[in-house]
Amino acid sequence: MASDGNTVGAIVESKECYLSAYAVQGVPTSDHIKFRTVALPISADSIPEGHVAVKVLLISVDPYLRTRMTGLAEGLNFPRFELNEVLKEYGIERVIASRNDKYNEGDIVMNPYLPVAEYCVIPPDLLTTIDPASSSFSLPEYLSCLGVPGFTAWAGIEVLGDLKAGSNVFISAAAGGVGMFAGQLAKLKGCRVIGSTGSDEKVKLIKEELGYDDGFNYHKETDFDVALTKYFPDGIDLYFDNVGGKMLEAVLNHVNHRARILLCGMVSQYNKVWTERDGVRNLLNAVGKEVRLEGFMLYSHLHRLPDFARDMETYKKQGKIKSKHTLRHGIESFVEGFGSLFSSSNMGKVIVQVGS
Amino acid sequence: MASDGNTVGAIVESKECYLSAYAVQGVPTSDHIKFRTVALPISADSIPEGHVAVKVLLISVDPYLRTRMTGLAEGLNFPRFELNEVLKEYGIERVIASRNDKYNEGDIVMNPYLPVAEYCVIPPDLLTTIDPASSSFSLPEYLSCLGVPGFTAWAGIEVLGDLKAGSNVFISAAAGGVGMFAGQLAKLKGCRVIGSTGSDEKVKLIKEELGYDDGFNYHKETDFDVALTKYFPDGIDLYFDNVGGKMLEAVLNHVNHRARILLCGMVSQYNKVWTERDGVRNLLNAVGKEVRLEGFMLYSHLHRLPDFARDMETYKKQGKIKSKHTLRHGIESFVEGFGSLFSSSNMGKVIVQVGS
Structure with missing residues (x-):
């Protein structure tokens, strides 16, 4: 893989996680969720205008995703994943190349529909910049306490x-x-x-x-x-x-x-x-x-996001709210992490640490 | 039976409808709902202070009553009928003797917990006087359109x-x-x-x-x-x-x-x-x-009763609302009328006409 620091003209090898078969019933396993490595051009001159290339740091692992893997149009009413489609999840990334004035290399950003991958090139529509250095929340807490x-x-x-x-x-x-x-x-x-x-x-x-x-x-x-x-x-x-x-x-x-x-x-x-x-x-x-x-x-409640963030920050500073999470390491741990949601073996919020 | 007009010192024979056995499952029948005749003193000098004696005219037949006949504490959360207790239903009555200044002989009254009987002596707590002569509603419509x-x-x-x-x-x-x-x-x-x-x-x-x-x-x-x-x-x-x-x-x-x-x-x-x-x-x-x-x-909506009555009277006068009912005759038709609620054989509101 390319180092993060030098991306001009770079191509990275990025492992990504995709749905290879619908799991109509039962807990999805490595029979349904697979990985493949793609060569991804991530230099500023190769990504589309307005887009950013990111190195994925943390990926949220959420039960609702299960309902997108059945191939059926029922359940939680989210669109199903197509076969061979890369899974999407909430995640935190670091910008490694940008063709967007609002984002600079090194920025830490969040995205609710991040491809489950090591690297990716994404449009900026749903990105939010965060500043963990000046925050009372740790990076994983952005995906738990302050997240979905x-x-x-x-x-x-x-x-x-x-x-x-x-x-x-x-x-x-x-x-x-x-x-x-x-x-x-x-x-x-x-x-x-x-x-x-x-x-x-x-x-x-x-x-x-x-x-x-x-x-x-x-x-x-x-x-x-x-x-x-x-x-x-x-x-x-x-x-x-x-x-x-x-x-x-x-x-x-x-x-x-x-x-x-x-x-x-x-x-x-x-x-x-x-x-x-x-x-x-x-x-x-x-x-x-x-x-x-x-x-x-x-x-349906996104208009209340500022109220929520204000409440959580207050509670956090006052020591009134605690957050627990289980970190799993490496993108391939996504499958086991996802399975843990259905076996009582998870503890707090499940998060996959992809990069550091 | 005594005639309605002359009740001084009178005792009427009144048929009343009581629960003889709980029906845990299935449609209650004459195995569970039975009738008995009681001798009821109805003269003004024999009924308690504040009470009225009434001749029952119409009795509403409602599905919810089923849940009071199981003997179990579940369902619609109404108190169960005790064995041998006279059933209670919404009804319309004519006062035949009164020891209450608010009610006179001949008044037509309604009561949500009327004993299912031909005659009864009741406290005035939940009575409402109605005046069908000056109303656009017929007497049965008080139990349907304008009723529960x-x-x-x-x-x-x-x-x-x-x-x-x-x-x-x-x-x-x-x-x-x-x-x-x-x-x-x-x-x-x-x-x-x-x-x-x-x-x-x-x-x-x-x-x-x-x-x-x-x-x-x-x-x-x-x-x-x-x-x-x-x-x-x-x-x-x-x-x-x-x-x-x-x-x-x-x-x-x-x-x-x-x-x-x-x-x-x-x-x-x-x-x-x-x-x-x-x-x-x-x-x-x-x-x-x-x-x-x-x-x-x-x-939970009783405070809106005046709004409801106003709306219904308006719609009725404008010919915008219709009411259908099936009249059954005689108090003993209550059993069959009640059964009809569960067999698709009822048409509109089911009402038992007890007296005229």
Whole structure:
């Protein structure tokens, strides 16, 4: 590979990650997600006007991406990846060549639809320059606390949650990228917050480090109805749903009058075709209890981005919010990192460190 | 029985309808709903201070009552009937004796929790006096257009629906008590309105008399996905759900972005225990499409009753709203009338005429 410092006329060998086969069901593996090396011209005289060439530093690994790999037009309503298309993810990059006055070599930038690759040439449309040197956030925290997971949690809790101090809040996937912030933000509102997660280690994390009032390992407390009876003697006022399926159904047996259910994601269901997904049989409870179930996507809340960033910066400076992440190294670790989202083996936000 | 006109010292024989056994599953029949005759003192000197004795004229027959007959604490969250308790329903009565200054013999009154009986002695707490002689509504219309079904439809469409002219609206149980008004109110907002119902006769009713744009018989067009593809080429913006189950699931495959689903009732599911109800497997679509599913109950909207009554009176005078009902005769027809709610054999609002 070319060194970063000298890109004039340079061509780099860049490994990129592409979808080789649709995974209709099951966790996608190296049978579906493959790598290839391409020779990429990255000198300023070879890239298109207005574009920048970047070396990829960090790539976010998000559960929602699963729904783009089925080849089917259903799920989260994102466009499917075409076969042989390079995967796109949120990422942080360093500019190594620029044909755009707004970006200089050395700039650190973010991009929500970055090709999952070691290097790439990208249009500047969705780039944001960041300045980690003068920030209270580390680079990985730009992808967690200050990134999509943090913003998603904030939009749910702050914009849609209608929370009052003392409300009983339940967060599933409570130690995951979104869940860990949703729980902490609900605590900052004075709520009683309980989380479910997939290992004892993560229960310990949410209770001892993230400030949850309590939590349980759903692999051990497998009768969710019994668990929710135990952890919510006064019922549930808000459920921040990251998993769907059986847990959502169990929650509907424990909701209080006028409870809200924020449908953020359904990671327990992504690896099944829809006809095989767990059916929720007790939606009638939502009628009698006047429950609102509301799906939401981040793009509808982009106008609140400045409010979110201001809140998170304040909380961070005050030491009121913590961020956990698992770094995996090298672009090929993307496959295993992605799989870890579905096996309870991830801890906090999963990030692939591609370059340094 | 005593004549209505002469009640001093009178005792009437009154047939009353009570729950003799819980019906956990299936349509309740005469095995569960029975009648007994009681001797009821109805003279002004024998009834309690503040109370009135009434002769029952009309009794509303509502699907929600089913959920009070299971003996289980789930469903619509209404208190269950105790065994041997007289059923309670919305009804219209004539005062035949009064120990209350606000009510005189001959007054016509309404009561949301009227004992299902020929005569009864009731406290005045929830009584409303009505004056059908000076009204544009007939007596049965007080139980349909101007009653619970009309108000429920109005609350859904007017308060929660967020409808715009041109929106694509789907109403299930479209010729039923609530559905017929929901459809007409949506039409008055300039929407395109399609209904599903259980017979060709009712499809004809909603299209030719109630002004629906189109409709289908779900017993004939049994692949709901095919039917909704056909009737909603531009997707569904609002679904007013009276049936739940498979139809709700099918709708979730045809919702537009930010569609609303008003969870009003689930008549297709009331005769099953919750673990046997049809599971909705595609709630993930609600995330990607940012759909709001919202359960609602009428008691939360009582402060809007004057607005509702004003609207309905205006529409009625302008000939813009029609009301259909099926009258059944004699208190013992309550059992069959109630059963008809679950067999597609009802037409419009079902009402039992007890006395004249």
